[in-house]
Amino acid sequence: MKLSAKKASLALFNALLLSSITACGGGGDDHGTDPIPPEPVDPVDPVDDDEQDESTIKLSVIEYGDMFTGKPFIIKFEQKPSVSSLKGETLTAITAKYGVVTDVNPLTDESAASGTVFYYLPLSALKALGDVYSFTEEFTVTDADGNISVYKLAQGTNTTHGDPLLTDQWHIRNVSQNPFKVSKKPVKGIDLNVIPAWHEKDSNNELLSGKNVRVGVWDAPIDLNHEELKDKIYTPSRITSDVNKGLTLNDVINDKTLLHGTAVAGIIGASAGNAKGGRGIAPDVLLTSYAMNGTDTSFLARKDDLDIVNASIGSSNSFSFDPAFEMTLQAMFENGIPFIKAAGNQFDSITYDHDDLYSTKACLRYKVACQYEQSSSIERGRYQINVAALNSLGEHSSYSSAGSHIWVSGTGGEFGYLGSGSDSAAVVTSIYSQDPSKYSDWDAGTPWRKDSTNYESRKFYTQRMNGTSAATPSVTGVSALVLQAKPDITVPQLRYILASTARNDRDWSSLAYSSISAYDSDLGETVTPDRGWNSNASGLRFSNRYGFGVVDAEKAVKAALNCNSDELCAKRASLPQDYKNTNSNPCTTSDDGKIVTCIFSDFVNTEDSSDNQSEIEVEEVSVNLNSFGYTSDSPETIVEDDMAATYCNYAASNKGYIAGIAYANNLLQMEIRSPNGTIALVKPFYANWDFSGKVLNSVYGLGYKSPFLVNTSDFFTEKFSASNNLFILTFKSKCSIDVDELNKHIYLLVGGYPDRAAD
Known part of the structure; x- marks a missing residue:
């Protein structure tokens, strides 16, 4: 020069x-x-x-x-x-x-x-x-x-302006590094493509780093003294004792799971260039800690206090039914606060008692989802961003829950060093600001921790963070970069950007898998509990394991910077409108409730009854199941050695016999076919679920006043005519579904964007 x-x-x-x-x-x-x-x-x-x-x-x-x-x-x-x-x-x-x-x-x-x-x-x-x-x-x-x-x-990394543990963070830059001594080292290139995103600039000509984006970590309390996090903690305008409450050593000694929130926060926003630890995906974000099990959840919907909520938490209990919290989720959506949520870690877990009484173990045999995750209110937000997990080999993490509600996948890894000969890397992040010798250390005994040469640089960090709990903050970090690139972004725009730029099976062969079929002797037929990857009518690839695919930070921030010139992104500057079918008694059966077909038609705008002719571009589809349940003679007592047919009776009882409900739902499938022919596998066979709308409403005396909305992502950006097209929901079941009761309250709700020019 x-x-x-x-x-x-x-x-x-x-x-x-x-x-x-x-x-x-x-x-x-x-x-x-x-x-x-x-x-x-x-x-x-x-x-x-x-x-x-x-x-x-x-x-x-x-x-x-x-x-x-x-x-x-x-x-x-x-x-x-x-x-x-x-x-x-x-x-x-x-x-x-x-x-x-x-x-x-x-x-x-x-x-x-x-x-x-x-x-x-x-x-x-x-x-x-x-x-x-x-x-x-x-x-x-x-x-x-x-x-x-x-x-x-x-x-x-090892200079006074570097980050020494960035070399270990495969989720940011995977060069097949293996300081963890796992038997299956990371596969080069399997990462979130973050570094190119860091080279992009916002409208102020500043590099993207999540600068000034406020992230609420709804989790265990963050360690406010951690060297990577203490300088970025902010205080919301309205707080309680559960906001930024911090951690004491005694807390951690008594319960090491409390380290979870600090690990999550580090993945999102650990500081950069301070010669300590690693680096967050969005190292200049601001963080606030909302302690789970204590925070007034209305705080999560206050746009003047935060920009994103990360929730690496969950509940699989359908009887954790909280309509008030569901209203909070809707308020977050309307206020422009993305709720980025862990999909769950129960792909290969069986959660209910009496699993020996029904064929639930088939999920393990066929390697399909063992748990149906749209259970409690926290799992069923219509517009939340549900995150599945990818491991360092470029494959679905062994534990990562699957379902039609998954939006995208982040990097969750596996379990780190186990010395088993089949282990692969977890995620490196912050853990606690005390020496590991003072508490029950996550990494004790691992080669990563036992390396005396690197002990000082690693002692406040872990290489054992995993789960969709780790995948979720990886997506939150990328989302913070997106928000800096486009500060006025709406939740629908963020969802669109993440979905449309994600990498799928056509980008990475390691993501590819085919549909899975199994002959079930209880049902006497072959079933398909996982349909693999499919393209919807608008051309987007989707699977129940990965959602729309693995987040790509570079593509996401570039899409954000160009959002206003992208027709589909630009229209999502406004919120979608709701359209609901108006045809009555949509469900019928010809074989005593074992196969039930529900046809939904004549969609009308829920806030404008004259809007019933538009062509609708789909944002989200949900079905209300609050009156779903089974029918048969209902016994007053349970006889433990009865056969399966009797357990159908137990499922039909309003007494809340979970064993019977779990048996019946295990052998239940729900598919929705869009007007364009796309099939969404909403509830697969072998996925355990404790839900019965009849029982829920009976036990709690709810009287069907609140909907129980189960949603699917598959139809995103498809178009249909409100007046001329049909959505078809099909139930297949071992036990007889109560069609009369179902018809009283079932409906299909479509959130979408009307094109009245097509009228």
């Missing part, structure tokens, strides 16, 4: 603010123009000025940049005071071997101050360096007399 003439500054430097760049005297070495990946450097700060004896020019770093984001360094140059033959100019050129030297700020286009230049590493140069996490930049300086000197600057 040619520089304008700049008079040498002979001012003394403040050693605390400026670090010298190592100079190696030279005589015109040819460094070439094609970058060659360097060897990783020893993690040391630049050496002192007195080692630059052969150079006539002094270079010093005024402000550190970042090799992983392209943030520019500001470098000061001056003629050494010991040089007597000044000629009015200090130099004619500075060039860098790998990066770019310029007198114009690459972010803001501002000119450099006198005696300074900018230096940055473009994304293309970072990629050319390969898999390194540190390297030595070489600057060639030519002074006014034609003398050439070479200076070196160490960059990377």
Whole structure:
């Protein structure tokens, strides 16, 4: 880079603010123009000025940049005071071997101050360096007399402006690293593609880092003293004792699960460039801690207090029915606060007693979902972003719950080091601000913790965080980058961006899997408890394991920056309208309730009865099942050794016999066919579910006043005519469904965008 003439500054430097760049005297070495990946450097700060004896020019770093984001360094140059033959100019050129030297700020286009230049590493140069996490930049300086000197600057994770554990965070950058000593090391390239997203700029020409995006972590309390988190905790305008309450050592000694919230927070927003720990996906977010089991949930819907809520929590109990909380979820949606929610860790878990009484173990045999997750009120928000988990091999995490309500997948990993010969990596994040010797350490005994060389840098961190609890904050972190890129974004726009940019089985072969069929002797037929990947009528790929696929941070932020020019994204600046079928008694059966077909037609806008002719673009589809249940003679007592047919009777009883309900629902399937022919597997065979609307309403005396809405993602962005098209719901069941009761309250609700020009 040619520089304008700049008079040498002979001012003394403040050693605390400026670090010298190592100079190696030279005589015109040819460094070439094609970058060659360097060897990783020893993690040391630049050496002192007195080692630059052969150079006539002094270079010093005024402000550190970042090799992983392209943030520019500001470098000061001056003629050494010991040089007597000044000629009015200090130099004619500075060039860098790998990066770019310029007198114009690459972010803001501002000119450099006198005696300074900018230096940055473009994304293309970072990629050319390969898999390194540190390297030595070489600057060639030519002074006014034609003398050439070479200076070196160490960059990377183990410098005073780096993050030493970033090298272990495969979810951010997967280069097949394996400091965990797991038998199945991470597969290169399986990550969230975060680094290119960090190179994008917002409307203020600032790099994307989640800056000033406020994230509420609804979880166990965050450790407010953690070195990665303490500087980013903010206090909402209205608080209770459960907001930012913090953790004590005694809390953690008594219950190590309380470390969960701190681990979640670190994945979202651990600080960058502080020479400590790793790095969050959105390292400049603001965080507040809403303690689960105590927080007034209405706090979660206050837009003046937060921008995103992360909920790595859940409940599989259908009798945790809370219509008031469901209203909070709707208020969050209307107020523009995304509710990003863990899908659950029960893909291979059986949760109900008496599982020996019915064929629930078939889910393990056929490797399909063991649990139906749309149970409690917290699981069934119509517009929440439900997150499944991907492991470091690029596959569905073994525990990650599946279902038609999944939106996207994040990085949850597996269980970390188990010494089993079949283990793979979990996720590295913050854990606690006390030495692990003082409490029950998650990582005790693992090679990662036992490595004495790295103990000090790792002691406040874990490599054992996993589950959809880890996948969810990975999506929240990416969403925070998206919100910085587009601060006025709506929840529908965020959902659209995440879904439309996610990577599916056509992008990564490791995600591919086919439909799964099984012959069931109880039913006497072959069933399909997982349909694999399918394309809906608008061309989006979807599966019950991955949703629309694995989040791609780079594509997501670029889509956010271009949202207003994307028709489907731009229309989602407004909220969808609700359309409800108006045909009565939609459900019929010809075989005593074993197969029930419900046809929904004549959709009308719930707030404008004259709006019944529009073409609707689907945002969300839900069916109200609050009167779903079974019919038969209902015994007053349970006889433990009765056969399966008797358990159908128990399921029909209003006494709340969970064993009978679980048996019946285990052998229940629900599919919805859209007007365009797309099939959504809403409730598969073998997925355990304790729900009976008849029992729920009877036990709690609810009287069917509140809906029990079960939703599906499959039909997103499909279009249908409100007046001419039909949605068809089909139940298949071992036990007889009470069709008469079902017809009293069932309906289909479509949230969508009307196109009245098509009327």
